[in-house]
Amino acid sequence: MRRLALLLALGLGLGAPAFAQGPRVEPAPPPPAMPAPRLPDPGAPVTPPDLVMDLSAARVSITSAFQGEKLLLFGMFDPPGEVVVVVQGPPARETVMRKERFLGLWLNTGRQAFDDVPAYYYIAASQPLQRLLARGTGGEILSLADRLASVRSVGTREDSDLTRFRIGLTDVKRREGLYPADIGQVTIQANRLFRVDLPFPSRLPEGVYDVRAYLLRDGKIVAAISRPLPVAKVGFNAQLAGWANREGELYGLGAILMALLVGWIGGTVMRRL
């Protein structure tokens, strides 16, 4: 009887973290309202972290079958509080082109470069952001609009025109699915588990992405964790792309040989048919 009680306690206590680690598990029913019993564990710190998270995959692998991917970010926090998740792609200098009508034809007449443009930006929160950030978080958490407002323009241009270019940049990125939404929804289950889907489109720049989760109480960040998320081509794709980048001459010769071979063999075979 005593053993049974211990087993039960173990199951209850470990149930939630075990669930949090397992990827793609359906949300479980809320655990019992009573506080989970803590097992004495000498040697380890007694207080668990306020915030833990994990991703359904450790990396985004761009294979030949890659069509974009949805990753599940999930975790657990110590209530009370609200959760904000920010995912950012590697920054780069991007040049925005603007078309204008010239002699009846539409052609690029204006260009504006921006530094530090994130390749990808997705922010999600469990509550409307304005309410969460009302008391300020020291500029640590930026909404998509704020993040883009902080993007530095290269060279000088009139303010109102610069804003138009900025909006143009956002629109293009949004169309490509690289800025998926103004704000995504972090779903909270059982008052302590959270989850959010991270949508990645097919035309995804490579690099090490940064995934961060924040725990907020009364508009203040009380805990933050981050982890890198590598996005890279793998296998055959990676080999070809690497080859094309590093050994352009060799790659070119290979491409010519491939075309000669397939054209020659294909031509011979098809004429026989």
Added chain:
Amino acid sequence: MEIYLPIAGQSINVFLLLGLGGMAGLLAGMFGVGGGFLATPMLIFVGIPPAVAVASQANQVIANSVSSLQVQWRRGNVDLRMGLVLLLGGVVGSSAGVVLFTFLKRIGQIDFVIAVLYVVMLSTIGGLMSFESLRTYFRQKRHPEAPRGKLHQHYLVHRLPWKMRFYKSKLYISALLPIGLGFLIGVLSALLGVGGGFVLVPAMIYLLGMPTSVVIGTSNFQVLFVAANVTFLQSATNGTVDVVLALLLILGGVVGAPIGSRLAARLPGVVLRGMMAVLILAVAAELLIELLRAPGSPYSIGLREVLK
């Protein structure tokens, strides 16, 4: 079924690419020219970056011309001497073209230049061809056995220096003429990703006065090497040749070409040329509309540089 293209950096439907390649092959089989002039704009329409579309299309042209050169060579339809002289201009022209391409890409005008060049070129050729085939059609109706004209006309260009004898083509003309023509086709080839057969073939007939029997084979010969040069240079300087994309186009083309040549054998030449003229004009009109119509959004991203 979708496939990820490693250089273009996006996924696309496999059958769409096979179909595009097949259509280009069909044209190649029917008219003896590569279908590059149709395939490149189509690739750009479906969202492949123009730089990748042009460079990969050049790779496809190699396969297309080698399989048709196979046949022409065996039949002895290649004027090697003329081909080599054309090629001299072609190699210089295509190398200059790749440099120009890289420059235009940097200043963000490559899409516009590609579109304008296509419109000008396709509408000129399409217009000339439809005029010619209509004229022939009505002449044939009136005089079914019209007497054949002179072998070729003598123009001012025949007074240029450096005259060379081209035995197979039965020509005695200045080498500057084919060199200049080769150069021009080379530039076009590098900028547009086309073999240039559809410009080269009429130019060889009407400008150089070559007999039609050797035109296709000699054009194939020049196009093959120029396309190889473009593929090499594009990949060495810009790294924009996507071999997966090219392979799918080639495979489609391999199937399409014999179907095209079988179709061509059943239709009279004047009808074929008329059909081709209509097709060329349709592509030109579509591209022109794209240039004239207000874009959905005037903004686009030209260049992305990861700063270290």
